[in-house]
Amino acid sequence: MSRPDAQSAAPAGHPRTSRWSRWKKPLTVLFFLALIVLFTLLARRIEWNEVFDTLADFKVRTLVIASLLTLSSFLVYACFDLIGRTYIRQDLTWRQILPVGVISYAFNLNLSAWVGGIAMRYRLYSRLGVSKGNIAKILGLSLATNWFGYMVIAGAVFSSALVTMPPGWKLSSAALQAVGVLLLLISAGYLAACRFSRRREWAIRGVEINLPSVRMAVLQLALGALNWSLMAAVIFTLLPSKLDYPLVLGVLLISAIAGVITHIPAGLGVLEAVFVALLQHEASRGSLVAGLLAYRAIYFILPLLITLVMYLLVEAKAKALRIEKKPS
Template structure:
């Protein structure tokens, strides 16, 4: 028996022993994170802000949000093709939607990693393939970001206020570097002779150029839709490319601070960069509406979807249990 087979032989006993404690710990973590998230949000301010918007505006923002979540869920469809996993799109899209909603609100560890592992394992996907799907989803998201941010930053549409450590000229330089990184990835997918690497026992294969271009298109489209939601809710005198650029800057700040949902970071960056074009009150009102529509509402929908998945799985276990 090889070492790999021996390892496989030990896995059922290990997971059977720790599955229940880990499941309980997982749900306790969700309860704690939901509580912390709820305490950070001024719900009266959210409701008051939303009540000031026209219904048509809110519906447009909600429609764009749905499109964005569906596009993000399609990242996992690319992952399914990448790992050659025989799953239907009806099985994949709910996983992507639920994971994205939890990821935005409760950090990548809960949404991007723990939630995907739990949901995909129920679909019979191996841990190795789950890791590959997760990795490709992350790559799609940030590859699209790099390409879009590189183009926007290079254009000079976003002007940084005086006193910032990063000048507007330096931001354009960052844009050039991001575009070069994106082009390098595409070139590697097209011309690289070596197509696979092994990282901690997981084989990573370089995607084809066609798949890489699809990653670029979907990743950039998702970021563009996020900006469109914000643009719909902010004062009408602001231009869409400027809103997109500020969102791309604030997203990096949110990643660096590691704050769930980037609470406070998004608002601070938008107000700092756009307060010379719109009042702080109108900017903050639009961003609160954005959080309610793009973060909170999908999280509530995803929670219902997740509870439905758990209930269905429990029913299947009861059905399989011999009487």
Template sequence: MNRAETHAPAHANSSGKPHWSRWKRPLTMLFFLMLIVLFATLAQRIEWNEVFDNLADFKVRTLIIASGLTLVSFLVYACFDLIGRTYIRQNLTWKQILPVGIISYAFNLNLSAWVGGIAMRYRLYSRLGVSKSNIAKILGLSLATNWFGYMVIAGAVFSSGLVRMPPGWKLSSSALQGVGVLLLLLSAGYLAACRFAKRREWAIRGIEIDLPSLRMAVLQLALGALNWSLMAAVIFTLLPGKLDYPLVLGVLLISAIAGVITHIPAGLGVLEAVFVALLQHEASRGSLVAGLLAYRAIYFILPLLIALVMYLLVEAKAKSLRISRKPK
């Protein structure tokens, strides 16, 4: 909220809230109702017997490959926080940082960014003696790395024309290419700012933000793009073999934006709806849904269970340290 809003006269709104806030809740409820109708319609069009048959036909080798790619993806994401260690110039070891990144990512994917990305990081990093301002810097750099990598790889895929939008969609294929070009220009602007900007520091709500060096920005680009590529590789491994990897990657990138807009934890239903809508002319709906269900089990649910155990172990260790330090 800016100063103009905070100093608005009381008579502008008798409730003391902006006019749009009155409509925010009913419009949000309406939006979710529309999503429920959409998902129900989608579910009716799917041959669930085919879905279950495809799930039963998965080879152990395929599941092992998908699990291995998932492990690499989580390690890459945890490395976002390793960049943050350099960024805040605090003496933390990689053994301390990687578990925080893995736990945060698993909770983030399943329970929203507020739980995983923010609350979990604050709790775990505060136990390591990191100040709130430095935790905020690590969080900010991690978010920037994720979405900078997204912009670069999405810009390349969208502008190439590899993903064709179905007829009748509001966003045409040519418009998607335009979005890709815009993303590439924004990415180039970020790199240029990291290289040439004279002012390197800003303060937002008391939090100091330092513009990273060009070398660090390139590392952000590489890690962020690699993580999105690995996520697509997991899905590609589990979907029908006749689909091309660049196409799967492009659809994942489109579904990610849809998930952000809807604010549904784990993008539940959104991912499936986008993949079926864009790829149903390439493969059967049943095989697509089966692959995506397997993806959710391997990339979302299994890591969450592992991260929960890791978190409980961290809490138990911290509790034992507190007890041992109490004066007798």
């Protein structure tokens, strides 16, 4: 059953629509101004000499380990699309799939989901002969894999009280545990639906959605959780050694939600603000910021530069093929 789109549900002249259109822009501006003030106050409280000294003291071995963990994370994320290949039942090789997943992930992290997750996948998969409907299915499955994996790992970490919220925060540690239990229940509900639901197909805005098998769903949750765990492992490698891995993982999971809410590409500034706020009683602000700057360089910027070259090579190869096919 098709779901009406937003325009049919709320016409352009609808009072609620026009009222929201009037307030949306000023509220967005105020929100970003508040973020600028927050980040400015944070920057003024950082001992930048300590940040630079910490960055200069990083050992090559530490940077190599962080880079290998980053590579592992990107390959795991690219495997989301391998699940998608099975899901749409299209004859594509892993050598065709993995580059698409890696390139899309790097652009997604740095330039937003619209550029990397959606536009880049559509362009690259279209070159492989995948229909728009099947590309949409791969996108949906990848999104589900990422966030159901998040729910599993976040539910386990939050419900087990591995992260303690600082005094005075609106969200208490007990509330965070309750959130964790809720996330685990949602994940279990997804698995139950994949196993027991009699209805397996839906049509949403013209795109057919099929529930995967329970085995595929379990693989989704496992790969999604593994990717979040590897991201945390990269940060853990670069932060002060006295911090425990479960704590770093929990703070990363909290910062991810803050990044989604703000819609800032790469969560720029949000990640740092959350880590400093939650861990400043465990380590100095300077050492935390230094580790996070190194994390951004290794997990965000370096992969973007590498995948940009990969993408240009793909485009050059496609252009050469078009020239060869032109009639003489």
